[in-house]
Amino acid sequence: MRSYREILSLSWPILLEMGVQMFIMNMNTFMVSRLGDGVVAAVATANTALSIVGMLMGIVGIGANILVAQYFGAGERLSTSRIVVEAMRLNLLVSIIVGVFMMAEPWIALTLLHTPALILEPARLYLRWMSVLLPLQSVSMLAAGILRSFGSTRPVLYLSILNVVLTVSGNAVVVYQGFGLPELGIEGLVGANALGGVVSTVLMCRLLYTKMPAKVGLSAWWKRGHFTWDVIRVGVPSAVELGSYQLTQFLIVSLVSLLGAYAVATRAYASAVESMSFLVGMGLSQGISILVGHRIGRQDYTGAREIANQGIILGALLMTLTGGLLFLFGGDIVRVFSHDPTVIRWGTGVLRIIAIAQPAKAVNMVIGGALRGAGDNKWLMWNSGTFVWLSVIFAYLFGITWHGALYGMWWGMCLDEWIRAGLVFRRLRGDRWQGRSYVQASTVNGDASSGAPVPMEH
Numbered sequence: 203m204r205s206y207r208e209i210l211s212l213s214w215p216i217l218l219e220m221g222v223q224m225f226i227m228n229m230n231t232f233m234v235s236r237l238g239d240g241v242v243a244a245v246a247t248a249n250t251a252l253s254i255v256g257m258l259m260g261i262v263g264i265g266a267n268i269l270v271a272q273y274f275g276a277g278e279r280l281s282t283s284r285i286v287v288e289a290m291r292l293n294l295l296v297s298i299i300v301g302v303f304m305m306a307e308p309w310i311a312l313t314l315l316h317t318p319a320l321i322l323e324p325a326r327l328y329l330r331w332m333s334v335l336l337p338l339q340s341v342s343m344l345a346a347g348i349l350r351s352f353g354s355t356r357p358v359l360y361l362s363i364l365n366v367v368l369t370v371s372g373n374a375v376v377v378y379q380g381f382g383l384p385e386l387g388i389e390g391l392v393g394a395n396a397l398g399g400v401v402s403t404v405l406m407c408r409l410l411y412t413k414m415p416a417k418v419g420l421s422a423w424w425k426r427g428h429f430t431w432d433v434i435r436v437g438v439p440s441a442v443e444l445g446s447y448q449l450t451q452f453l454i455v456s457l458v459s460l461l462g463a464y465a466v467a468t469r470a471y472a473s474a475v476e477s478m479s480f481l482v483g484m485g486l487s488q489g490i491s492i493l494v495g496h497r498i499g500r501q502d503y504t505g506a507r508e509i510a511n512q513g514i515i516l517g518a519l520l521m522t523l524t525g526g527l528l529f530l531f532g533g534d535i536v537r538v539f540s541h542d543p544t545v546i547r548w549g550t551g552v553l554r555i556i557a558i559a560q561p562a563k564a565v566n567m568v569i570g571g572a573l574r575g576a577g578d579n580k581w582l583m584w585n586s587g588t589f590v591w592l593s594v595i596f597a598y599l600f601g602i603t604w605h606g607a608l609y610g611m612w613w614g615m616c617l618d619e620w621i622r623a624g625l626v627f628r629r630l631r632g633d634r635w636q637g638r639s640y641v642q643a644s645t646v647n648g649d650a651s652s653g654a655p656v657p658m659e660h
Contacts, residue, residue, distance in 0.1 A: 206512055209489055215355035217485030219346075221478075222362040235539055239467045242539075244324035246470035250455045251311035251329055252336075253448050255300055259340045260444050262293040263347055264574070265437025269429065269640055270351040271495025271575060276641045279415035281429070286348055286410070287418055288427040292434075293344045294337060301336035304329065315452065316459040318466065331392040335399060342403040345410045351492055352413055361402050361409070369398035436640060439579035443587035453594045457601060457611060465608050468548040471539045475549075476556050479528050482520040483564045486513050487571030494575030503636045510572035510630055517564035525560030528553050552612050559616040562623035569626040577638035581629060586622055593618035 235242050266289035273282045304311070308329040317325055346358045372394025458469045490513040497506040528535075532553030536546050566586070573582055596614025600606040606613065629635060 206516070208493065209486065209509065209513055209516065212353065212355060212493060213485045213489030215359040216350060216488050217482060219355070219359045219362045220481050220484055222359070222366050232539060239540065239542065239545070240321050240463065241324055242470050243318075243463055243466040244321040245328055246473070247312065247315055247317050247321065247455065247459075247466065248308075248325045248329035248332065250315065250452060251308075252304075252332055253451065255304060255336065259293065259297060259300075259343070260441040261437040262289055262296060262433060263340075263344050263437070264440040264444070265289070265433040265435070266293075266344065267347045267351050267491075268436050268440070268495060268574060268577065268579070269432060270348055271492050272499035272577070272639060272641050274351060274415065275496030275499030277500075278641065280418075283414045283416045283418050284427055285429045285433065286414060287423060288430045289348070289433050290341065290344060291423055292430055293340055297337040297340035301333045304333035304336065308333070314456065316456045318459060318463050320463055321466070328392065332395075335392070335396055338396075338399050338403050342399065342406050345403075345406045349406070349410055349413060350488060351495070352415075353492070354409070354413055355489075357409055358406070361406050364405070365398040365402035367398075368401055369395055372397045432640070436577070436579065439583035440574055443579070443583045446583075446587040447590050450590050450594050454597050454611065454615070457594075457597055458608065460602070461607060464542070464544050465548070467540070467542075468545050468552065468608060471536055471545065471549050472552045472556065474539070475528070475532070475535050475553060479524045479556065479560060480521060480563050480567065482524060483517050483567035486517045486520075486564075487567040489513075489571075490568055491571035491575035494572045498576050498639045499641050501639065506572070506576060506636075507630075510569065513568040513572065514565060514627075517568040518561050521560040521564035525557035528560075529557035532557070548608050551609050555609065555612040555616055559619040562616075562619040565623040565627055566619065569630050573626070573629065573635055576635050577640055578629075578635040581635065582626075585625055585629070589622050589625060590618065592621060 266285060269285050270282055273285060308326045312322060312325055312329065346361075349355075349358050375394070455466075455469065458465050490509055493509045494506045497503070497509065533546060533550035536549035536553070540546060540549070570582060570586065573579075593615045596617055597611040598614075600610030600614040601608065602610075604610060
């Protein structure tokens with residue numbers, strides 16, 4: 203019971219924080235829908251391109267979070283702070299380079315997505331402006347991830363709520379032309395997102411500075427450090443795995459685009475609802491990854507396995523429940539976003555298929571988080587990152603070749619989810635994921651800060 207309480211104590215603020223983020227996304231979709239289904243499809247397509255960029259950001263973010271969790275759990279205070287500084291420096295450099303490229307050449311991603319001509323121009327405009335905000339968003343996400351690894355999940359939640367209030371208020375003013383403003387369209391939506399992002403990022407970085415386990419001087423920001431390569435080495439396998447998943451979604455969106463603008467709009471609404479359905483799994487996955495990382499850092503493999511097993515039970519039960527709600531009330535949910543009969547019919551059917559995949563998705567998320575926290579990143583890269591491509595193959599076969607259209611594509615992705623769930627469950631039952639602590643494997647010069655594990659603050 204103690205492990206269950208520990209999981210829930212750390213995970214519930216993460217869960218609510220993600221709920222806040224999902225609320226922003228869905229509220230944006232809802233408000234943008236007032237501008238027409240074409241604008242919704244354009245924004246959804248551009249966001250898919252931006253999610254691919256997250257693969258590069260993930261190299262730094264995931265690597266830093268895993269290392270911070272293990273070193274923090276082992277009580278290595280100075281090393282933990284050095285990891286934070288070097289990760290933030292590397293993240294800022296990469297995000298600026300990628301953001302400039304995406305702003306200069308938005309057509310490349312949109313062409314690869316087979317974006318319909320009807321929505322090409324608004325998608326280009328939205329993608330270009332959001333690329334300007336990329337460095338800001340990447341720094342905020344990295345700071346939030348590191349704070350969670352420290353166990354400071356509640357302050358991150360509060361800052362996310364602040365971001366919601368500012369962003370939604372700005373969107374409402376733009377969409378409904380408050381204060382006598384003219385119609386600002388997509389540019390106004392980007393401006394509203396920028397307002398919330400700037401304020402929350404500044405506060406998030408300040409909070410991170412106050413929570414550092416050991417203070418480091420300003421010279422650490424430009425000195426060559428010991429951990430930059432470690433961050434990359436640890437982050438690459440997980441980024442490849444998660445990036446592989448994002449690329450499959452990129453290709454699936456491309457396949458959906460072949461079915462026309464109605465199909466793209468349906469996918470946008472279904473994806474917005476689905477993101478809420480697996481919110482529980484995502485929150486548990488991150489919380490379990492942190493807890494497992496802390497235990498692996500101090501060589502407590504029995505405790506790490508116990509956390510993972512109890513997380514599977516919690517995740518499967520809760521996501522099965524959300525899947526049932528989707529199956530029963532999916533049509534009513536889609537009607538909130540669109541009044542088009544075709545979109546409602548397709549969206550209802552897709553959400554029922556999504557509901558069937560929820561237990562498998564819970565297993566994939568929870569065990570994947572546990573294995574990342576344990577440092578078993580390479581196995582996840584070679585196995586989960588490879589088998590996820592079955593979703594594209596199945597989607598093409600069921601949706602295009604066998605004329606199953608949108609329903610066929612989602613049945614293919616559902617089958618892929620269950621296959622990968624079996625693979626990760628088999629991995630956790632063995633013991634090959636143990637003994638992969640990066641604290642044990644790394645050599646740190648001049649760190650005299652080792653001691654008892656640092657207490658967490660939820």
